Amino acid sequence: MKTTGRLYHAHSNTFIYCELSLSDECVVFSNDEGLHERLPKPRLVLGMAIKGQAQDITLPDGRRFLCDDKTFRLNQHSTSSFIERSEQHKGLVIGAIFFCPLLLYWLFFIAIPHVAASSAGHLPQSVIETIGQQSMTLIEKAALEPTQLDEQKVANAERIWLELINQLQLNEQKYRLGFYQSEFFGANAFALPHGQIVVTDDLILKLADYDDAFRAVLLHEIGHVEHRHSVKIAAQTAGTTVALAIVFGDLQGIVDLALGVGTAIMQQQFSQGMERQADDYALSNLLKLGYKPEHFATALEIISQGTDDDSQSWSKYLSTHPHVKSRIEKARTYKHP
Template sequence: MQSYSGTYYFAGRSNCCAALLQRQHQQLIVRSSEGEVLWQGSNFSTGLDLPGLATELHFDDGSYFVPDDVSLRLSVDGKASLATRLEQHKVAIGLSVLLVPLLLWWLATRGLPGFATAVVPYLPKSVSLTIDRQSMQILDNTLLGNSALPEAQQQQWRQQWLLAIAQLPEPLLFQPDIQFRQAKGMGANAFALPGGTIVVTDELVTLLADKPDALLAVLLHEAGHVQHQHGLKLLAQSTATTMLLALIFSDLEVLSEVLLGSGSSLMQAAFSRDMESEADLFATSALLVLGKNSSAFADAIEAISQQQDSGSMEQWTRYFSSHPSSRERIEQAKNQPAASTTPR
């Protein structure tokens, strides 16, 4: 007969006493220090099996026993649990030290981002529209100001661009909502939100005022981001990764911060090289469909790049205009084959 010392907690009472647990086959007997039988039977269950903590034995009458030996693991069938066996298996411990970090790395960099990207096309359009509305509220209260351009000029540009987009062979996922804003911290730039909102800064309109096709090319580039759902994919990827980290570190408050800060985090995230290439190809192909020269996009990049080099752009520009390899993109736009006339 095996015996284990510990503490017995009475059912429905706050008191306890030192006790001795005896096991014989499938039967357990709990005796007080005076030898009185406190509980006897085979109907019991074990509590959580946590390393370094004693495993409680819960009995059918509501009482329970806590052994003094924190390493003691008892089960109904007399066999050690899987968790206990793994804790004591040196090979399993060694493999976990190597494989768990690799698994977390794969989940953070490949698994969750890939899953999030695959889910994006199935999200209802209302999700993107809600993100646009809330993001614009945040940005208007922080980084953006009302446009100083005359309302008539804004309406003229807006009508020209919407007319050009209407001539594309395939409809866009979202009808563009073109907004003009003043953003001295961003300089000459434009950006798109997932639901079709395209924000054009006054500085960009001023910079490219004598190059209307270049200005149209920038708008088409941002429309390409919307068409390929780049912004929503980035947001889904970052949210999935943040949720993984929050669950690992048990900091669920991070989840609320993700939801509250989705607008600004979306704007601060740099599009990947592949995403930029897709948006570039969409813009140059659309220009050709509209009977314009694809080099207009190269003119836009060149003008914006020159302004960046002049130092007039401030720190926020690194986030909003993080479009890599400007020279390479200029060359690709100039060499766009005329056969590529379907925006995609």
Template sequence: MFEAELVCWINSSEVLLLREDDRTLLTRCPANAIDLGHVVGSGPVNVTLADGWLFQTDDHDITILLNESGLSRNLRSWEALRPRLVSVVLTTIVCTWLLWKYGLGILVSIAIALTPPPVINAMDYSAMQTLDRLLADETELSDKQQDKAQGIFLDLVRELPADQRDGFELHFRKFPEEFGPNAFALPGGTVVLTDALVNEFAKDDDAIAGVLGHEIGHKVEAHGMRQIYRSLSVYFLIALIAGDTGPLLEEFLLEGQLLLQLSFSRDHERAADDFGLTLMSKAGYDPEGLKRFFAALEKYDGDSDWYSTHPLSKDRVDSIENFIESGEYR
């Protein structure tokens, strides 16, 4: 790399590249054979000559002499660091936030409505295959225990409107001890009870009904699909703005999205609690059972709920008490 001078004249058809110290002619080529590349804001201008010489300069007036296109010149002007650029960036940030806050909910609802049931069922099947391969073992519950829970499950499903009953299946799995008494619902209606939950509440049908009603609520309200589509929407929105996210930004997005989604997950959990209370009451079960379930789970709560997608059990017990006292489930 050395100092050089690019000599050109307005309306000239030829450009000369001279060595700065001794004015030696390094190369010459037609002006229309020069490649300016893309000039970014106030960054350097890279001029590639026809025979491979690369001339770099901070003088942007050279782009005028070399007949830079009007579109490229306007784009470079907008990219320069000026108050105008700052206002454009701030406007973009505000519009992005408004779209994420208010627009994504509408788009997610549309996406859910347009998702074919076979696709959702395939998601359930794939999730169960993964769980069985990595975490879960075959249930050790007796046929009597399974039949009893299945009966409670069918009681609840029968109370749903006819157009909401399709797709529900109840499965049992044994999970590692650290999972404790647990249950979850997949987007297509597959509900899983752990052996630990059935064993711990073997004599409390109302508690099991409350848990199952809660999980049924997740499916009916499409909470799982909403979480999936919202997460994908946020990721693609940031990728659209930032371009290729790269591994570091991808890791940041995954961690950041967990925090962004906490409020939605907790809202979904509270909504599923209310749904379960109403459904189990209609099916003839005592809503106090769900309160007993969460009271028993308090020992599994950590010291902080910051990283939890679920509200703390003690807070849920309080919310259920208020819900029962209000009589809203009747």
């Protein structure tokens, strides 16, 4: 077996033309200029055989041989040859076309969320605190302004908040309440992984005459923290970012991981199951503390006034997962399990 090609010097683009021939278990490189080099085949490093490309053959000293015949293969019965034959197998190609999307779906919609949910319960508090603080810094810069509420409304909201924290016997150092003006969020409240609860001025103003409804909203947000929903979203975002970087070869995306996690929390849209868990937490604790579950229904109704339920509102309370009307109905008919 013989073929001609180019023999490149090690770490260089310069080359000489030569002939490659097989003799027993050795490979001979020769040309008319006096080159005659005999090497055992096992000492050569053979590149993967890819259809339409010349096989790369590397010599022990780093020189590389590329043959002119792109169909020439020094390892006809190797794994590379199997890969090349597989690329030409129509059945395998069609199977890959259907299998790859299914694999990606399983990875991003089943495996990563499952791992994220499992890992969220094992993250140290110091890590959760860091995620929460970084996310809060991003959200403050992007969408929040100092509160414009008067002292009386802030004092009343803080009174309700502290009553809840004491009644639920929660850690005052972990759970903190913040007031902000935000055109971006509108009448809204959201919870960060480390226990920071943010309420907007518009929400306070809408619920100014409904203390019990405001209390129900706070309980809903505390429920998100207690069930670590934001932590799960952060873990899922981090896992997805790493997986995408590996699958598509963009490892630089991992550098932006912290920013991506913060953005995900800022734009958090909790799943149907997460919303139901937070709703149940609020409703059960309203009953436990001597309040009526209907107060949560009142809060949903007031917040949703003048808002198209099908619009892309940032308010989680108007999320269609589940539909706000079903959440109101559930709150009005709720009985402790």
